[in-house]
Amino acid sequence: MKPIQLILLLLSGTSLAQTPAAYWSFDQIKQAETVKPLTRKGLKAPEVYRNYALTESVTRGQGQILGAFHKSVPGVVGNALQLDGNTSFVEATPVSVSGDFSVGAWIALGAYPTHWCPVADQNVASGKGFFLGIDALGHAGFRAFVGGPTGRGKWVEMQGTDRIPLRQWTHVQGVFSPTEGLTLYVNGKSAGSAKTTDDFEPATNVPLLIGKSSTRQKPAGTVRPNATAEVNTFFDGLIDELMIYDNALTASEVAGYVQKTATTAPPALPARSLPLAGASTGQKFGAIYTTLPYYEAWDKLWPVNGQADVVVQFDNSPAKLNAARFVFWRGTSYIPHWVTENGIWYNNEFLETWSAKGSHEPMSDKRCQFSHVRVLESSDARAVIHWRYALIDNWNEQARVDSLTGFGEWADEVYTIYPDGIGTRTITLHSSQPQSAHEWHEGIVVMGPGQRPEQVLQPGALTLANMKGETHTYSWQNGIPPEAGKDGYITLPAGANIHVVNTNSTLKPFTIIAPTANPIWDIYHGELRREVSMFPWWNHWPAAQKASDGRYAMDADYASHSSLSHANWDAYAQTENSMTKVMLHGLTAGKPADWVTLARSWSSPARLTLSTPTGFSGGDYDPTERAWQIQSRGQPASLKFTLAGSETTPIDNPAFVVKNWGNRPVSLTLDGKPVPRGKAFRYGFRDGLNGTDLIVWLEKKATQRLSVMLIAGKN
Incomplete structure (x- = not known):
């Protein structure tokens, strides 16, 4: 643990050497087993759980690290604390400050928070105190409650205008003075100020929260509030050298400290990408069970073994097929994806229906509690995979639960995949009302962190073709394709039954529906924000853990998705309690004539x-x-x-x-x-x-x- 003398040394070049009121170096994290007696039905047994603690250096106050994952990694000085952005935070003993005060820390962001997230929060939930943190767009912010005893109590706040970059060390500092108000510093330089002449009113006897908001809020960018939960926001990244002073640091003291402690070493936060982004080629064709890694903090959330996911791999060399995959990954709720030779993910959606509480779909099943996948066949000739899921909303409630049987809506999807990268998708809806409104297809492209829709899609992102070989390409270059018409329905070319997504890859995802099934297509024509992307863009799925069926992507910091189109077509078979539809799908490097030949070979x-x-x-x-x-x-x-x-x-x-x-x-x-x-x-x-x-x-x-x-x- 760093001694106080080190802090004074780091500040010795400034006009005044200050001693903090509290200092978390995060250098030493102690792990201990706590034993709690457990009595159940007369049988006494110990309940053992892990307790991770750290000690504050000045007052020797204690903090407890909670959540699924944290890690000690190299910091700006000594070690830093990594938090996972989903569950982990520090709950520490209260810090006593009054009058003027200062709070600052070094941080490195793995992703921007979904709402205001504290580096240090004491304690907004109590209606008083202070907050230093980051918003959903990566702006630093500082706020303090003032004037409470006078009856003029209010929050005064200051927000920076420049975005903090991801995976870079950044110092954020808030300073409060009853005569000067609030000043926010980023990397030792003033990012703005807010005036006030009222006294600060601290929160008393409440813990200091590091990396977790004390209030629950819906994520910024929420699309449908009724289908999104209010949640705590967690810090995703590294925190180091958190110091709180019971006085106002001067601008020269802040700048001097940052200059003396700054490091050129990058933070221990590797760039994130979807699984299989760098997969090797030349493997054997077939379906395998495996566990696909994403990034460490996310992986640690999942209580799974080494057989959590299913991948179909290919060995044929034409058109780079041996570098492609067909993937059932728990991060996408097992919604299967074609993965092109250069790592672009695409899916044809799933069964979806709706209620007043939101969408009922496997996207809502963030932890795969109602979504399961199994390999039925895997040989040199083909792979057959069965995916079963419930149509649930974000509150884990099924659609159309039958009062007599107790069963709601379920779906069975069977995928038969051949070595040429082409397969069938057989979708069966089990429901007491199988002819009620459902979606059966939506063309969805999935991006990993660091990817934007424009990087994986061509502006003319969708081509439709018919059995005559006639084609029409729909472009988002100037907004929603003008041919979409009212409600997005499209008619070009006449009788279109072939759907090709123009990804920036050699292999492109395609979907074919039998012309006798009378397919109807429409363009996804809502929720478009041209200032962010030419395509619709959300990040409430995949890999997200919070209950939401709609959040606009703010940046390319999370896994995200874009949608292009919908389709509906006649049933292949139906009963009183089920409906089945079929499509052909896969990856193609061919031209329209090849698509038509394939479609004929299947439909005729x-x-x-x-x-x-x-x-x-x-x-x-x-x-x-x-x-x-x-x-x-x-x-x-x-x-x-x-x-x-x-x-x-x-x-x-x-x-x-x-x-x-x-x-x-x-x-x-x-x-x-x-x-x-x-x-x-x-x-x-x-x-x-x-x-x-x-x-x-x-x-x-x-x-x-x-x-x-x-x-x-x-x-």
């Missing part, structure tokens, strides 16, 4: 004719799996069939499911020519209660008749 598939009907049946195409389904009767030695490929029924990387094939290996001939097992011919197996199915995927494009033979080998 080539007819399959069995040439060996004795041992097999079926042959129908299942668009939910992007695969033809064949049933084996017994275990014949070979299976032969043809696909009637044509210009109108093209073949585009076909897949086949042969049920009850067994786990026998297989060889392939196409049009009588052997094709070795490898990247162009892949297969795997799916075990079930009644047998083992064969899954085959071919890298093959054709517009003519194709003859296929699968020959069983021996185990």
Whole structure:
């Protein structure tokens, strides 16, 4: 712990060497186990929990560090305290100051707070005291309560105009004098003042809060107050050398101290990025369980093991697909994302509905309490992932809870992903009112800290195409695309069913809806703030922890998202208590002609004719799996069939499911020519209660008749 003499030495070049009334160096944090007797049903046992304490250097007052994560890291002088921005803070013994006083500290911000957040707060909640802190835009501020005994009690405050940069050491200092009023200093220089002739009225017998507001507020930039909770604001970053003086420091004393203690060493706050931003290439295709790291303070919030997330990775080399991913990450509430070869995240939304209390959607499930993901299949041929979630609001209340069953609305989504970076999304809504209003698709791009929408999206961010190959690109360059029309509905090109997002990447996310499903598109035309971004931009999700379904992004300091479009289309299937819709989606480096060919291969598939009907049946195409389904009767030695490929029924990387094939290996001939097992011919197996199915995927494009033979080998 730094002695008081060091403080005097640091101030010795100023006009007056002052001794602080309180000084937190954050050099030594003591960890102790506190044991509390616990009695439950007659059984006595100790309850052990961790207690982290620090001692104030002048009065030897005590402070307790609370929350999920804190860390001691190198500071400006000695060590600094890192707080996580979500839960951690210091509650310390009161500091006695009156008359004139000063409070200051070195800080380094990992992100701006969501509202006014204190470096030191004693204690706004009591209606008196002082506050030194940072607002949601990164401005320093200082306030004090004055004139209480005279009956003219009021808060006097001063806010700086310059934004404090992220991940840089900055000194903030507030000075109060009953004759001069308030003065705010940033890095030793005056950032402004506010006059008053009233006396300061301190808060008595209340703790000093370091890094946590004493009052609850809705985040600055809240879009829908009814769906956003009032919360405490927490400091995200480092605090060092917090000193409180029972007198007013002069400008030369403040400047002298900053000059003597300033460091050129960067703070221990690495830049943050979404997972997989620098993922390596050349991995094996398939789905894996893993735990994706974000940044240390955020990771420590999650009580998970090493299998918390699911990633589908690719091994094909064309168009950089081997650097792309399909990701189910707890930071996005398991809402799945296509991740391009250069780390741009995109999703097609989820099921969403609404009530007076806000949106019911998996975005509201900040801790994945109602959102779960599991791998159903992972082989060389394909990966199948099941995502189940409840449609809940920010108060964990489900939509349309049935009074008889007690069940509200749930969704099952099944993703079947193939090695070419293309898959199907089958969405099933379970509800007592499945035909009530819901969203089924919204084109959403996710950014990491440091990324703005303009960095990941082209101004002409959305291209729609139809089955004739006609296209239209919608641009946000001059505001909401003018073609959006009333309520955002768009009609160009006529009959559009192909949706491509123009990300700044080689691979671009696409969505295809069957033209027979009558898709209707609209542009996201609300909540646009041109002074901030040409695109709508929010940061209440992903990775956020507080209850909110709408907060405007103030800067690129948090993970954030932008939305471009909505779609609705006819159901693929429905029952009294469910509705199912299907789409094709993935990543493409192709041109409109390629999109149309792919769409035709899925929505107008080539007819399959069995040439060996004795041992097999079926042959129908299942668009939910992007695969033809064949049933084996017994275990014949070979299976032969043809696909009637044509210009109108093209073949585009076909897949086949042969049920009850067994786990026998297989060889392939196409049009009588052997094709070795490898990247162009892949297969795997799916075990079930009644047998083992064969899954085959071919890298093959054709517009003519194709003859296929699968020959069983021996185990």
